[in-house]
Amino acid sequence: MWKKTWNDPVGSKLISVGLGTIIAFLLAFIYSRYTNETFEVVFEKIVFYKVEIELYIAILIIFGFFITQAIIRKIIKFFKDGRPERIDPIQKSNQLKIDDFIKRNNIKRYSDGFTCRYITQKSKYDILPFVHTLSFFCDLHDTPLKLFGDRCPDSSCKNNKRTVNKHIEKNNIESYVLNDWYSIDFD
Numbered sequence: 001m002w003k004k005t006w007n008d009p010v011g012s013k014l015i016s017v018g019l020g021t022i023i024a025f026l027l028a029f030i031y032s033r034y035t036n037e038t039f040e041v042v043f044e045k046i047v048f049y050k051v052e053i054e055l056y057i058a059i060l061i062i063f064g065f066f067i068t069q070a071i072i073r074k075i076i077k078f079f080k081d082g083r084p085e086r087i088d089p090i091q092k093s094n095q096l097k098i099d100d101f102i103k104r105n106n107i108k109r110y111s112d113g114f115t116c117r118y119i120t121q122k123s124k125y126d127i128l129p130f131v132h133t134l135s136f137f138c139d140l141h142d143t144p145l146k147l148f149g150d151r152c153p154d155s156s157c158k159n160n161k162r163t164v165n166k167h168i169e170k171n172n173i174e175s176y177v178l179n180d181w182y183s184i185d186f187d
C-alpha cells in the first residue's frame with residue numbers, strides 16, 4: 001500500500017509535503033529553543049526557504065549533539081550491564097563446599113547421654129569458621145532436656161549428678177570443626 005501511494009504522483013506529493021511539514025516543525029522547535037528567534041519565525045523561514053546557511057549548520061550541530069549523546073549512552077549501558085557477570089566455576093564450587101559446611105546440622109553425642117548441638121559460622125574477616133552457638137542436652141529422656149546450668153534439670157536423672165564443662169567442650173568442638181574444615185577438598 002505504501003509503495004502504491006509512493007508511486008502515485010499525487011500520493012507521493014502528499015507524503016513529501018506531510019514529511020516536509022513534520023521535519024520543518026521539529027527543526028523549528030529545536031532551533032527556536034536554542035536561539036532568540038520565536039518558533040513561528042523559524043518555522044516560517046524553513047517553510048518559505050528563507051533559510052540561511054548558518055541555520056542548517058546549527059541544526060546539524062544540534063542533531064549531531066543529540067545523536068552522539070544517545071550513542072555514548074548506549075555504549076556506557078552496554079559496558080555497564082550489557083555483559084552478564086562471569087562467575088568463576090572454581091570459586092563457585094568452593095563457595096558451595098563452604099555453604100554445605102556451614103549449613104550442616106552439627107551434633108556431638110557423649111557416651112554418658114549428653115549431647116551438644118552447635119552452629120558454625122564463617123567469620124567476615126577471617127576465612128576460618130567458628131562455633132557460634134552451643135546447646136547441651138540430656139538425651140536420657142523422650143524429649144532431650146536442655147541442661148540447666150551444667151547438669152540435667154531432672155533431679156531423678158543420673159545426669160543430674162554429673163556436670164558438663166561447657167568451656168572445655170566448646171574448645172574441643174572448635175578443634176573438631178577446624179579439623180573438618182582443613183579436610184575440605186577445595187578446588
Ligand SMILES: [Zn+2]
Binds near residue numbers: 138159
Ligand atoms: Zn537427664
